Amino acid sequence: MDNKSFFIYLLIMAGSTYLIRAIPFGAMRKKIENKFIRSFLYYIPYTVLSAMTFPAALYATGNIYAAASGLFVAILLAIKGKGLTIVAVAACVTVFVVEIIMTYLI
Amino acid sequence: MNDFLKGLKSGIPIGLGYLSVSFAFGIMAISLGFEWWQAVLISMTNLTSAGQLAGIGIMINPAQYLEMFLSQLTINVRYSFMSLSLSQKVTPQFTGIKRWIFGFFMTDEIFAVASNENKVSVTFFSGLTVFPYIGWVLGTLLGSVLGNVLPAIIMNALCLAIYGMFVAIVAPKAKESLALLLVAGLSVALSCAFYYLPVLSEISSGLAICICAILAAVFGAVVFPVKEENTNG
Numbered sequence: 015m016d017n018k019s020f021f022i023y024l025l026i027m028a029g030s031t032y033l034i035r036a037i038p039f040g041a042m043r044k045k046i047e048n049k050f051i052r053s054f055l056y057y058i059p060y061t062v063l064s065a066m067t068f069p070a071a072l073y074a075t076g077n078i079y080a081a082a083s084g085l086f087v088a089i090l091l092a093i094k095g096k097g098l099t100i101v102a103v104a105a106c107v108t109v110f111v112v113e114i115i116m117t118y119l120i
Numbered sequence: 121m122n123d124f125l126k127g128l129k130s131g132i133p134i135g136l137g138y139l140s141v142s143f144a145f146g147i148m149a150i151s152l153g154f155e156w157w158q159a160v161l162i163s164m165t166n167l168t169s170a171g172q173l174a175g176i177g178i179m180i181n182p183a184q185y186l187e188m189f190l191s192q193l194t195i196n197v198r199y200s201f202m203s204l205s206l207s208q209k210v211t212p213q214f215t216g217i218k219r220w221i222f223g224f225f226m227t228d229e230i231f232a233v234a235s236n237e238n239k240v241s242v243t244f245f246s247g248l249t250v251f252p253y254i255g256w257v258l259g260t261l262l263g264s265v266l267g268n269v270l271p272a273i274i275m276n277a278l279c280l281a282i283y284g285m286f287v288a289i290v291a292p293k294a295k296e297s298l299a300l301l302l303v304a305g306l307s308v309a310l311s312c313a314f315y316y317l318p319v320l321s322e323i324s325s326g327l328a329i330c331i332c333a334i335l336a337a338v339f340g341a342v343v344f345p346v347k348e349e350n351t352n353g
Binding site: 015019020022023024026027028030031032034035036037038039040042043045046049050051052053054055056057058059060061062063064065066067068069070071074075076077080081084085088089091092093095096097098099101102103104105106107109110113114117 | 132133134136137140153154158161162165166167168170171172175178179180182183185188189192193196197198199200201202203204205206207208215219220222223224226228229231232233235273274276277278279280281282283284285286287288289290291292293294295300303304305306307308310311312315316325328329332333334336337338340341342344345346
């Protein structure tokens with residue numbers, strides 16, 4: 015790809031991504047009083063993350079058993095109140111261990 | 121200043137998570153034929169995982185400018201809701217140009233951590249953005265320059281990092297609130313339907329996520345409207 019079309023693409027991509035994020039944040043000055051909208055906005059981050067995680071995460075590592083084990087460990091640790099880093103690292107280590115076991119021991 | 125340090129600290133786990141995810145992005149970009157500096161430039165100006173992934177897939181074709189615009193719009197429209205949501209929680213000093221600058225850093229994880237706070241100040245938010253940004257750009261650089269050095273088994277394991285982080289954000293809240301558990305569960309059920317069912321599975325993943333999240337959140341807002349103190353805290 016030549017540089018010119020790369021930069022045109024980059025401009026479109028970065029510009030649209032920026033505007034989607036910044037316009038609501040920059041332009042919304044008032045406090046929303048509507049109970050429905052407030053509730054909707056309260057739930058939206060959790061529904062986005064849930065939909066992004068399942069079922070896509072099961073297929074993220076190339077081994078569905080390893081991924082499922084990693085997610086199971088992540089849920090367990092998260093419920094126990096462990097922080098973001100510990101949960102994320104534990105999920106990766108679990109995938110690694112399960113893949114090693116399945117590759118070399120079974 | 122204390123607020124800034126608190127933000128910096130809260131950003132560390134996000135930065136570590138981004139390091140591994142953007143590492144994978146760097147490798148993918150190189151395998152599609154991008155130069156390392158192009159991958160890094162994309163990460164520096166976009167700061168978003170799903171959008172960038174779809175973006176490089178479109179870029180390798182000539183002149184699909186409208187497709188690029190539409191895909192970014194669909195995949196990233198969730199940020200609008202997050203921005204709107206966070207605009208309700210910022211301190212009165214967080215106005216004007218500061219919002220237009222820091223709006224750039226609205227990612228799923230930065231939003232999730234920020235919205236866990238009762239009030240979001242400019243100093244806290246600016247601290248919060250530092251490590252995620254460094255992690256995202258540095259990871260892309262490392263992945264695109266030395267990605268092929270790591271064995272596949274480690275690369276595979278790192279791919280779950282971002283999802284582990286998502287789980288760590290949702291699960292503790294779902295444990296506290298049955299309503300949130302049901303709403304998140306509905307979102308997962310819808311997402312599975314879009315993934316596995318014929319016809320529905322033809323819809324792009326970015327759009328599917330958007331539809332699932334909105335339907336589930338509307339369900340939540342109708343059936344379990346939250347009390348005032350909940351939406352603030």
